[in-house]
Amino acid sequence: MFVKQISVFLENKPGKLSQVTDILEKNDIDISAISIADTTEFGILRMIVNKPEEAVAAIKAEKFPVSTTEVLAVEVADKPGGLNLALQTLNEAGVSIEYLYSFIKRNGKRALILFRVEDPEKAVEVLQSAGIKLYTTEEINSL
Amino acid sequence: MQWNKVRECMSRDQLRSYQFEKLKETIDRVYHNVESYRQKMQERGIIPEDINSLEDLKLLPFTTKQDLRDNYPYNMFAVPLEEIIRIHASSGTTGKPTVVGYTRRDIANWAELIARCLTMGGGKRESVVQISYGYGLFTGGLGFHYGAEKLGAVVVPTSGGNTRRQVMLMKDLKTEILACTPSYALCIAETLEEMGIKHEELNLKAGIFGAEPWSDNMRKELESKLGLKALDIYGLSEVIGPGVACECMEQQGLHIFEDFFIPEIIDPITEEPLPEGERGELVITTIDKEGLPVIRYKTRDITSISYEHCPCGRTHARIEKLLGRTDDMLIIRGVNVFPSQIESALMIAGDAEPHYLIIVDRKDNLDSMEVLVEVSEKLFADEVRKLEEVRRKIISSIYTTLGINVNVKLVEPHTIERTEGKSKRVIDKRKL
Numbered sequence: 001m002f003v004k005q006i007s008v009f010l011e012n013k014p015g016k017l018s019q020v021t022d023i024l025e026k027n028d029i030d031i032s033a034i035s036i037a038d039t040t041e042f043g044i045l046r047m048i049v050n051k052p053e054e055a056v057a058a059i060k061a062e063k064f065p066v067s068t069t070e071v072l073a074v075e076v077a078d079k080p081g082g083l084n085l086a087l088q089t090l091n092e093a094g095v096s097i098e099y100l101y102s103f104i105k106r107n108g109k110r111a112l113i114l115f116r117v118e119d120p121e122k123a124v125e126v127l128q129s130a131g132i133k134l135y136t137t138e139e140i141n142s143l
Numbered sequence: 144m145q146w147n148k149v150r151e152c153m154s155r156d157q158l159r160s161y162q163f164e165k166l167k168e169t170i171d172r173v174y175h176n177v178e179s180y181r182q183k184m185q186e187r188g189i190i191p192e193d194i195n196s197l198e199d200l201k202l203l204p205f206t207t208k209q210d211l212r213d214n215y216p217y218n219m220f221a222v223p224l225e226e227i228i229r230i231h232a233s234s235g236t237t238g239k240p241t242v243v244g245y246t247r248r249d250i251a252n253w254a255e256l257i258a259r260c261l262t263m264g265g266g267k268r269e270s271v272v273q274i275s276y277g278y279g280l281f282t283g284g285l286g287f288h289y290g291a292e293k294l295g296a297v298v299v300p301t302s303g304g305n306t307r308r309q310v311m312l313m314k315d316l317k318t319e320i321l322a323c324t325p326s327y328a329l330c331i332a333e334t335l336e337e338m339g340i341k342h343e344e345l346n347l348k349a350g351i352f353g354a355e356p357w358s359d360n361m362r363k364e365l366e367s368k369l370g371l372k373a374l375d376i377y378g379l380s381e382v383i384g385p386g387v388a389c390e391c392m393e394q395q396g397l398h399i400f401e402d403f404f405i406p407e408i409i410d411p412i413t414e415e416p417l418p419e420g421e422r423g424e425l426v427i428t429t430i431d432k433e434g435l436p437v438i439r440y441k442t443r444d445i446t447s448i449s450y451e452h453c454p455c456g457r458t459h460a461r462i463e464k465l466l467g468r469t470d471d472m473l474i475i476r477g478v479n480v481f482p483s484q485i486e487s488a489l490m491i492a493g494d495a496e497p498h499y500l501i502i503v504d505r506k507d508n509l510d511s512m513e514v515l516v517e518v519s520e521k522l523f524a525d526e527v528r529k530l531e532e533v534r535r536k537i538i539s540s541i542y543t544t545l546g547i548n549v550n551v552k553l554v555e556p557h558t559i560e561r562t563e564g565k566s567k568r569v570i571d572k573r574k575l
């Protein structure tokens with residue numbers, strides 16, 4: 001039920017981000033979600049891609065520090081309160097969220113939000129029993 | 144167990160009077176037999192008779208590597224060439240190497256020193272000792288070889304290289320003591336892994352590792368990967384070669400064999416003697432050497448000295464594991480800093496093979512130091528909070544080691560310039 005997220009360490013310097021997107025383009029890798037967390041000195045680029053293993057190998061080959069993290073791809077209805085239901089569910093179960101960001105891809109009327117939580121197993125359990133759909137890598141790739 | 148209990152455990156008083164007697168002899172010999180020593184002493188208006196106590200050693204001029212270069216190859220020898228039976232040479236990174244010569248007695252004394260070191264590592268007549276230091280002009284191989292033979296051990300002179308065969312012999316011959324550089328020991332450990340051999344299948348008990356500085360972290364790694372006790376041995380060819388000092392099983396500093404060498408610690412800048420426990424440059428005077436005696440030789444190695452009692456029973460002083468070279472020393476706000484200290488601080492903070500660059504600058508008459516640290520796979524975390532934590536940990540680790548606050552900046556791997564595989568460690572903008 002988890003989706004593999006790739007994180008890359010980047011210095012805060014012009015052109016750094018495009019170096020990574022260049023690598024992905026050359027390897028014909030498609031990005032379905034992207035976000036950057038940054039400080040004044042460095043940033044962490046986070047992405048969901050269609051071929052995570054290949055992407056990691058290609059980025060590593062260019063000497064960027066890269067790691068993978070298991071995250072959740074949560075479907076929310078694209079209407080007021082859509083996201084709130086997922087957040088409430090996690091909150092009530094006492095699962096805290098490290099960060100979240102949204103996918104570029106959508107599934108028709110429904111939006112996809114990426115969650116990184118402290119206790120992924122428990123999050124899967126409570127979200128699914130609340131009737132919230134979680135996507136696998138294959139499902140995201142087929143959108 | 145000591146190889147030579149009488150000499151290694153003699154009382155400090157006895158030792159000092161022994162040292163004085165030998166020092167007098169040495170000064171007398173170099174004054175009469177070595178032109179450059181005589182000249183230097185005359186310039187200071189000193190004759191051998193002026194040396195009336197061990198403290199008077201301080202009246203004598205220092206000797207440097209440059210003196211040896213200026214007198215290349217034979218002019219510092221204190222005996223006629225017919226007395227010399229061996230030459231070794233240290234690799235000169237620029238120009239001529241430094242040539243050192245040994246009489247028959249010197250070779251025997253050197254063997255005695257190495258026998259003491261091997262005994263410190265638990266070596267006995269029945270021990271299989273594998274010598275993986277290079278044989279040749281370098282002092283490591285032959286120096287150890289004669290010492291191991293003196294001990295009466297089973298000597299396996301593998302020299303360096305062909306590591307797989309070394310490992311095979313190590314296993315089949317049941318090697319107990321391994322003598323090599325720490326980096327070669329690491330290479331052996333990696334080869335073991337490659338060959339699928341566990342250290343439990345070997346009989347290694349101790350490693351006598353030297354000829355280059357190595358950290359306590361590396362000691363831990365070698366001990367766990369090879370299943371042995373890793374001991375540090377110190378020496379330099381200008382003084383005799385390996386065997387000037389060696390760690391006993393206590394691993395609390397290296398006993399310097401004071402019946403052969405008188406150590407001093409000086410401030411590398413002012414050349415003033417420093418008290419016990421303070422870090423500075425190690426200066427050595429040989430008091431039982433015929434071929435190439437050295438008087439107050441400036442080793443450029445940084446350490447401190449302790450005369451405290453050691454549980455092993457040896458009375459000889461101990462020097463701290465070598466910290467670095469005077470050439471690398473930086474003075475930041477009056478504090479002596481060595482790149483090696485930054486390196487160990489980084490290791491403590493969790494980076495096994497740190498690549499870093501120290502940038503020193505002066506702003507408003509105040510020295511500032513910034514350390515750029517390449518983010519290794521090991522340090523990298525997916526969360527900003529964790530990376531900030533890594534940074535803070537490095538800062539506090541450096542503060543604990545050096546007592547100064549520095550700025551730490553995390554940078555991408557391979558952004559710090561490398562020369563011959565090694566990273567450039569320091570940029571001192573104050574000198575620009």
Ligand SMILES: [Zn+2]
Nearest residue numbers: 391393453455
């Ligand atoms: Zn001891």
